[in-house]
Amino acid sequence: MDELPENLVWEILGRIRKTGDRNSVSLACKRLYELDNEQRISLRVGCGLDPANDALASLCNRFPNLTRIEITYSGWMSKLGKQMDDQGLSILSGYCPLLSDLTLSYCTFITDMGLRYLASCSKLSALKLNFTPRITGCGILSLVVGCRSLTILHLIRCLNVNSVEWLEYLGKLETLEDLSIKNCRAIGEGDLIKLGPSWRKLKRLEFEVDANYRYMKVYDRLAVDRWQRQWIPCENMQELSLVNCIISPGRGLACVLGKCRNLEKIHLDMCVGVRDSDI
Amino acid sequence: MSTTVPKKITLRTADNHEFEVDEAVAMELGTVKTFFDENPDATDEPIPLPNVSSKCLSTIIEYCKFHLSLRARGNDSSSAEEEGKVYDEELIKTHDNESLVELILAVNYLNIKDMLDTLNQGVADRIKNKSVEYVRRFFGIENDYTPEEEAEIRAQYEWAFEGVDPDDD
Secondary structure, eight states: OTTSOHHHHHHHHHTOOOHHHHHHHHHHOHHHHHHHHHHOOEEEEETTOTTHHHHHHHHHHHOTTOOEEEEEOTTOOGGGOOOOOHHHHHHHHHHOTTOOEEEEESOTTOOHHHHHHHTTOTTOOEEEEESOTTOOHHHHHHHHHHOTTOOEEEEESOTTOOOOHHHHHHHHHTOOOEEEEESOTTOOGGGGGGGGGGGGTOOEEEEEOOTTTGGGOOOOHHHHHHHHHSOOOOTTOOEEEEESOBOOTTSTHHHHHTTOTTOOEEEEESOBTOOGGGO | OOSSSOOEEEEEETTSOEEEEEHHHHTTSHHHHHHHHHOTTOOSOOEEETTOOHHHHHHHHHHHHHHHHHHHHTTOHHHHHHHHHHHHHHHHHTSOHHHHHHHHHHHHHHTOHHHHHHHHHHHHHHTTTOOHHHHHHHHTOOOOSOHHHHHHHHHHHHHHHTTSOOOOO
């Protein structure tokens, strides 16, 4: 390898994406180790982190250019050691200045406090939370206020995200392009009106209601009626997926359907109340 | 000068072989093109390429001719693209590790971006799904870790990536 100049080694190494391969390469010698540290932009970790916060800090310290991090505790049991908590999110925001894409799955110990730490990640453009039951609407609000470049937000089974001020805030920012809300029991179809001017920007919307909870919700009738008066063009919408939604004929989400002139993909599953004329 | 006969350019390799090629082919070599751009009045003297062997240069000329002809076909791009890919794969396959590295150095010196990309990808593909020892052999590198250092990094990989699904690709 001594004959290969640095830029060529860099080029070749940059084409190796899989974590296992990168791990092997970095073990070959110290020069490749240093190169790998610089080049590693994505990290996917989970149950193996123990003690979680220290381990995370040493990884983030070693790889200063991480842009994409996924932490997933699927299959976690308490005997595997404590999960990462808010302190871990504080480490991410402190050690990873380039972080732009963060996914947290089954991180059951993180709270709104942790999201407040993340609010200082100025480059964060995509956040996906999958089953983070301690997070509430307040946490999401502090995050969206801080992370002004957020364009992708996915909330899946975030059971306690109840208030929707954050949705209203995002609506006014007009930066969001991809919103997914799935099985978040406290967010109803009617809440989506809060997106206001951001409907214009949105390219992808996925909204799925937990089938077991859809009939229990109390609808804010006034809010649903407001949809008709609010002119919401959705000319950027390319992909729309609605599952288990109750749609009042001619009102609420029914008004949106007719306004997506550039739609490429639509997925309606178990949606009650959609009429042909709405589409 | 007649316009029907394409202008020829002579290239001289490190082992003193001369190659006469069409101007269009020579212009694929970034280093040669830059030379002519900077010296428009250059004579017909052969251009010395002190870092390139005749074996590498003939492979490179073949590659440039083939890809030039593909580009000339233009609009039926999907089949041309497919043929280009097959050609590139074959090129990688017919070189062992050592000659691939030699070819990369020559292409890097001659500054042919597409070909360099292809070759770099070929090398990267060869060290995928391989052991640390293979990577060391491939690049001919000595292990400069102490056993303790190596054990420490291996341990980090074990705890860090344990229990996480493998990458998608």
